[in-house]
Amino acid sequence: MTDTAYELAQVNIARLKSPLESPQLKDFVDGLDPVNADADAADGFVWRLQSEGGDATDIAVFGDSWLIVNMSVWRDTDALTAFMYQGRHRELLARRREWFERVEEAMVTLWWVPAGHRPTVAEAESRLLHLRANGPTPYAFTLRTSFPAGGAQPLIGEVPEGLGCSV
Template identity: 30%
Template structure:
């Protein structure tokens, strides 16, 4: 029986190489495919909620619609997504078998700076708990510092859903 007291949350970020402007191919392609991916996400049965934003190097969060212009010389921002899933299988289905997400991410994979460590984190949250993109960022920083724990884990180191409260 599925425990509905907890939900699976994922947070991921991407940092493209180069400057964060429309002259950068990654930024152009990424911003062009996002509306299609978001539309598919809205229709996907296993996804309950998703949010997106851009975290500047100074810690300021911007929405996707006002991420540009990005101050020249500020350094690359993190383009972030956080989502609530019905479970791990739903996350995997959308991410690896979906119509728009897999081909879009394959196209962009070689243009991502992965030098800062993990860019994807999972955790189980009580259904009543609310959270922000900054909370997701903090979970990712926890993962980078401590590795997979019950608080923050990865697809390669999954943690079981907590028992009902």
């Protein structure tokens, strides 16, 4: 059962192989609006970071113009997982190596926020750096090793192999 006093924040960043305007990223860019619409309509979706353009591709992260950020808030890990591994999002996720550099360090992290809180990019950067330095903890974790809201004991989750959530 989900603790309704908390919601799940997630951030993922990616290093572009080419500029967003390039022909190499056309399929990715063309997929942003439909996937964002799917997220907005998904069961358990609460909020997503977006600029005036309706997505977050022009929002700076770590001061690096080759990084793009996606950040959202969900009811719980089950709702996030259900969205991530189905439909158009799964199709784009399967093609991520065409558009994004393979990076060794963690690029995705999750954390619990009080219901109604909307995380900032600075908060997300802090959580991601904490995960990189300390591994999964209640402060910053992954789908594979998550923590219940307010809990300290990890929950080991089943995440499909090869989809980038294994840290």
